[in-house]
Amino acid sequence: MSAERLRRIDGWMQGYVDSGKLPGCLTAVMRKGRIAYLGCTGLADPDSGRAIAEDTVFRIYSMTKPIVTAAAMTFFEEGRFQLDDPVTRFLPEFADTPVHVSGEGDAMVTGPVEEPMKIWHLMTHTSGLVYGARTASPVGALYQQAGADFSRRNDAVLEDLVRIVAKQPLHAQPGTSWEYSVATDVLGRLVEVLGGKPLNEVLQERVFGPLGMNDTAFQLRSDQLPRLAALFTAKDGGVELVDPANQSSSWARPVTMFSGGGGLISTVGDYLRFTEAMRRKGELEGTRILGRRTVELMTMNHLPGNVDLTAMGQPVFSETAFDGIGFGLGFSVVMDVAASKGACSVGEHAWGGAASTAFWIDPVEDISVVFMTQVLPSSSYPIRRELRALVYQSLVD
Numbered sequence: 001m002s003a004e005r006l007r008r009i010d011g012w013m014q015g016y017v018d019s020g021k022l023p024g025c026l027t028a029v030m031r032k033g034r035i036a037y038l039g040c041t042g043l044a045d046p047d048s049g050r051a052i053a054e055d056t057v058f059r060i061y062s063m064t065k066p067i068v069t070a071a072a073m074t075f076f077e078e079g080r081f082q083l084d085d086p087v088t089r090f091l092p093e094f095a096d097t098p099v100h101v102s103g104e105g106d107a108m109v110t111g112p113v114e115e116p117m118k119i120w121h122l123m124t125h126t127s128g129l130v131y132g133a134r135t136a137s138p139v140g141a142l143y144q145q146a147g148a149d150f151s152r153r154n155d156a157v158l159e160d161l162v163r164i165v166a167k168q169p170l171h172a173q174p175g176t177s178w179e180y181s182v183a184t185d186v187l188g189r190l191v192e193v194l195g196g197k198p199l200n201e202v203l204q205e206r207v208f209g210p211l212g213m214n215d216t217a218f219q220l221r222s223d224q225l226p227r228l229a230a231l232f233t234a235k236d237g238g239v240e241l242v243d244p245a246n247q248s249s250s251w252a253r254p255v256t257m258f259s260g261g262g263g264l265i266s267t268v269g270d271y272l273r274f275t276e277a278m279r280r281k282g283e284l285e286g287t288r289i290l291g292r293r294t295v296e297l298m299t300m301n302h303l304p305g306n307v308d309l310t311a312m313g314q315p316v317f318s319e320t321a322f323d324g325i326g327f328g329l330g331f332s333v334v335m336d337v338a339a340s341k342g343a344c345s346v347g348e349h350a351w352g353g354a355a356s357t358a359f360w361i362d363p364v365e366d367i368s369v370v371f372m373t374q375v376l377p378s379s380s381y382p383i384r385r386e387l388r389a390l391v392y393q394s395l396v397d
Contacts, residue, residue, distance in 0.1 A: 001029075005394035006037040012390055017042035020238040021381060022356075023230070024052035025373040028268045029391055030276065032366045036394075038268075044229040045245040054268065057215060057227045058372045059243075059251060061262040061353030065184040067207055067216075067274060068199070068260040069123050069330025072187055073294055074206045075194045083123075083329075086116040090193045091186070093166040099128065100169045104138030110169045117174040119190070122183040123329040124302050126312075128170030129181040139171045143182075150185045153218070154250050156257040158199065162189040175304060178313040178327060188260020199258040210287045211273045216266040219255040224265075228252070229372075231355060234380040242376060262354065268370050271359060275368040278349075279361045299349040299363075301326030301333050308335055320350065321385075342385050343392035358384045365395065 009027050016022040024042025028035065040052040075081060081090070088095045094117060098110035121127040132143025143149075148164045149156075165186065171179055188199045195202040200218050208216050220228060228249065232239035243249050251265055273284060278299075282290030290298075303312050309322035309332075320332040324339030331349035334340060350360035356378045359370045371387055 001036045001394045002396045009390050010039055013041050022373050022375055026052050026268050028370045030368040055227055056229050057224050057265050058229050059355055060264050060266045060357050063353045064262050064264040066330040066351055068184055068188050071203055071206045072191050080194055083120040084118050090190050093163050097166050098169045100139050114173050121174045122187040124327050125178055125180055125183050126175050127183045128172045128174045129183045130171045131181050142168045150259045153255045153257050154253050158189050158257050162186055178309055185259055185261040210289050211277055213270040213273050216270045218258050218263045220252045229374045231374045233376040268372050271370045275359055275361050279368050298329040303327055343388045352378055354378050
């Protein structure tokens with residue numbers, strides 16, 4: 001990789017900060033296990049003037065999903081479940097969940113499930129579940145009315161919220177459409193049942209501890225608070241504060257509900273340890289969390305008929321484009337580079353978070369990239385596609 005060409009990332013990040021679109025941001029690029037680029041600019045907390053730094057703590061939202069899926073697959077490797085096992089084997093509350101047919105509210109018509117929801121459906125967002133607040137559908141409205149809100153980290157319990165979800169009808173028959181959803185939150189509850197302990201403890205034992213991810217958790221430690229970045233939302237070409245970088249943040253208060261779909265905080269260094277472990281097929285610095293074939297299974301397209309998201313997905317919010325992109329177990333997967341119209345490689349697996357954080361792993365070029373900032377929503381700017389172009393234009397071998 002050309003160091004001179006990688007320095008173009010500096011100007012790109014500075015442009016976002018100078019325009020007021022991002023308060024601050026950080027990019028890390030690794031190739032073949034070595035840092036090729038690490039740069040940051042702007043502020044983590046504009047109120048105090050604290051700058052973004054390599055150890056700044058970020059809310060990673062949906063970048064939680066691949067980690068929880070990886071933890072679930074450690075139980076798969078132990079023979080504790082099969083991917084085509086019905087979810088009801090571990091979460092019997094879904095036994096009587098119907099499927100939406102037509103209508104809404106009191107006039108809603110539902111029918112029986114034709115094929116049981118299976119564990120692989122949860123991992124691929126083909127379960128029939130939805131995101132209540134993000135889905136303009138009759139089922140999404142029911143989620144909101146029932147209080148199925150997985151952002152309630154300080155006053156809810158994962159088991160209770162999953163039971164609420166199970167009482168609502170599915171948006172579609174399992175396995176028939178791709179719908180970004182609370183499926184990974186449900187998977188997190190399934191992991192709790194398999195592990196016999198809360199999700200935070202399972203992740204610590206099976207992922208964070210082994211990989212040395214000491215700054216990744218559902219709740220801030222007191223010593224991390226001075227490193228927390230403030231959270232903003234995009235507004236009128238600038239940003240507006242949503243969650244401060246102090247004790248009043250919901251991540252600093254006691255957490256009772258561990259959201260497998262979006263509850264973690266992390267640092268660029270910690271998340272690079274996870275991406276590198278996955279790039280290296282489950283192993284990092286002599287510690288193995290997953291087997292090679294398991295990672296290969298996770299990072300292939302699992303959508304029925306080997307179609308892309310355009311063929312199976314719904315035109316709703318997600319953390320990726322749809323053309324030429326399939327979906328594996330916890331990751332998006334590039335199937336067709338030309339169709340995606342982006343700089344990437346076939347087999348690249350990736351995801352992002354609601355606050356515009358992102359990562360990708362390219363097994364062809366041996367590249368891992370992590371981008372951190374704190375601006376909602378992730379669709380505010382074409383950050384991910386622009387950063388891909390900047391990273392790949394630096395390749396000179």
